[in-house]
Amino acid sequence: MEIELNKIIQKFQNNNFIKDFVEELTKALNNSNNKNKQNDENLKNIKLSQEEDLELYRKETDFLQEYFKKELSDLSKGEIFIVTNKYEADIENCRYKIGQYKDNKQCLQIVFENDLPKNIQLDDIVRKIDGKYIYDEEATKYVKDIRNKIRQEIIDKRN
C-alpha cells in the first residue's frame, strides 16, 4: 500500500500540469502575503498625532486585554503570548520579549531566539505547549487584522 502511495505521489510530482499549478499557487500566495505586508507597512507609516496615538493605544490595549482574558481562560490550545520587543544589539541567540495582558497589566518576560519558532517577528502570536513555543498563524493574523482595523478607523476619521 505504501509503495502504491509513493508511486502516485511520484506520478503527481512528475506531472507538468501539477508542477506548474503548484508553482503558480506558491507565487500567488507569496504575492498575496507580500501585498498584505506592504499594506501593513504603509498603514504603520502614516504618522499619527499625539491624540490619535493615544486613541490607538487605548483601543489596542482594550482589545488585547479582552483577547488575552478570553484566551487565557482556556489553556487547552496552550498559553498565549504576543512578541513585543527584540534586543536589536544581541549578536547571537537574540533575546525577545513576549507578553500577556492581565488585570490591567502588561506582563513581559524574556525568551531566547533559539526557544522561539524560526523567523519570528514582532507582534506575532505564539503558544506555549509542553514547554515549547509554537507559532499560531491564525491568531497572529486575527490580532494583526484587528489592530490594523483600529488604526485604519482612526485615520479614516480624519476625512
Add this chain to the structure above:
Amino acid sequence: MKRNKNINKIIQTGITIIFIAIFILFGYELEPKDKTSNNIQNEININLNTNEIPEYFGEIVVNINNNIPYFEDKDISTENFENYSVLDSLNRAGQAFANICKNTMPPQGTKRGSISYKPTGWVQYLYGENNSKHLYERCHLIAWQLGNENNNKNNLITGTSQMNEAMIEYENTVANWIKQQNEKGNDYHILYRVTPIYEGENKLAKGVEIEAKSVEEEGVSFNKFIYNVQDNFEINYSTGEAKLIEE
C-alpha cells in the same frame, strides 16, 4: 606659674571648642551611611509611609518605611518578569515592577532610540542662554539600561531633570550590582519596583517611590521617594505648566 596655668586653660578650652565644632559640623558622618546611596547629595533619613508623603521641604530624596522595600515573600523569585500597569483613564502611567538581571539589560554599547511620545503633564519649558536648558524629561519607570523598554507608554512619565538625575543614581546602583555579580559568574536578580504617585487627577506625578532588593544574597536594598521638583521652578502639578521663579 600662674601664667602657665592660664595658657593651659586657654589651650584646653580651645581644644574643647574645636572638638565641639567638629562634632557639630561633621558628627552625622560618624553614623554608617546608606551603602546604596553614597553618591546622592540631597537625601534625608526621615521615615515615612507611602501614604503620608509630605509636601516637598527641600530634600529631593527621602526614605520610605525606614528604607525597607515593601516586597512580600511571594514576590521573591528568580524568574524573569516585567509587569507594567496599563495607562489609567487619565492616560497616566502606573506602577512598574520587574526582576532585573543580566538578561533584562541591553548589551553594552547598545544605543537607545529616540522617544516621540509625550506623557501626561508634558508642557516643556526651555530656559537659560539660547534656551539651552529644559525643565522636563521623559522618565522611564524601569530604566532603559535595566529593562530595555524605551518607547513603551506604560513605562514613561514626565519628570523634572532633577528628579530624573536622582533616579539615575539608584538605577546605576542596581545596574552596577548586577554587572559586578556577573563578573563573578553570578546570574543574580534584583526586584525593582517604581511607583509614580499622583495627587487626585493631577497630570504630573508628585514623585516616584523606588524599591529595590537583591534576591540571591544581600547587597542592594532600599525604598526611596524622589520628589518631582526643580530648583527655582513653581510647578502646577494638575497641568504640568511651570514658572521660572529665578534663574
